[in-house]
Amino acid sequence: MNNIATILKKRKKIIIIILACLIAAYFFLVNFLVSAALVPSFMEKLEAFDRITTESYAMQVQTEDIKTTQKRAIDETREWFNEAKCQKLVKESEDGYALVAEEFFSKEESNKWVLLLHGYTGWKEEMYPFAHWYYERGFHVVVPDLRCQGESEGDFIGMGWTDHFDGKLWLDYILSQDDNAKIVIHGQSMGAAAALIMAGDNLAEQVKMVVSDCAYTDAYSMFGEKVKEWFHLPAFPIVDTACLLLKLRGGYNLKDASAIDAVKKSSVPILLIHGDQDAMISVQMARELYDAANCEKELLIVEGAGHAQSQDKDPEAYYGAIDTYIDRYMD
Secondary structure, X not given: OHHHHHHHHHHHHHHHHHHHHHHHHHHHXXXXXXXXXXXXXXXXXXXXXXXXXXXXXXXXXXXXXXXXXXXXXHXXXXXXXXXXXXXXXXXXXXXOOEEEEEEEOOOOOOOEEEEEEOOOOOOHHHHHHHHHHHHHOOOEEEEEOOOOOOOOOOXXXXXXXXXXXXXXXXXXXXXXXXXXXXXXXXXXXXXXXXXXXXXXXXXXXOEXXXXXXXXXXXXXXXXXXXXXXXXXXXXXXXXXXXXXXXXXXXXXXXXXXXXXXXHXXXXXXXXXXXXXXXXXXXXXXXXXXXXXXXXXXXXXXXXXXXXXXXXXXOHHHHHHHHHHHHHHHOO
């Protein structure tokens, strides 16, 4: 009997050790995924990052009209940038990170301002074609690198949540320069989600409108989709565990980054734009955001445009819709 009891006791210990190892391995895996998704310096070391980047590019629409329009916009922007009057801005975030932005001065005296917010793993220079467009319409332009990207410091990409706090720092800067400012917040992809989350807060009355280009409804849903798509793993319980680890490591929860909850509280007019061929963020998310928004709103679906390609697929419709909103809400 003693031998049997000893054997059972040893087996129990082995089972406990195995379970502990499996649990440790699980948390190691999820922690790895958090770093792989939200820490750019870590991403760049991974072979999988190159694969994901290549696959993401391949998912874009590759038609000649998009390529031609994009090249023309880049060439015109480069020529403008070489002559534009600008200055680098540095602000410290509430949690102590140095955040960097470029400010472009309007060519004439103006109270019109735009804050441009780039997308996931992006940088401010990607938004310069938009900066050029607004500049030609008499705007002052502020274009930041979102935290942990470009020249801005940070430990984790903010997925729109920490970015919306940082965005308010740039709004404060604008208001410090111009009490009578009339402000547009224009974001793309993750930057659009940040803009929508900002719209759900009590923003200064000087913020007149938000342009949301291919935003997602919430970061939690996006992570669930990408965990399945990129890593072929189940969303549950991995994303929920990621939320816990991110809260411990990065100070925020993916569930906090919910643009769809924010637009329900918005009083700022919102223009939603999305390409119907977006393989990165489903156009259905734009429809859900539109339905949820409790403010003046419009939805432009651009046929034939992939992710962040609407301005290149149909620039007349894209910029025309923004012009209409500016005429309606900025005067």
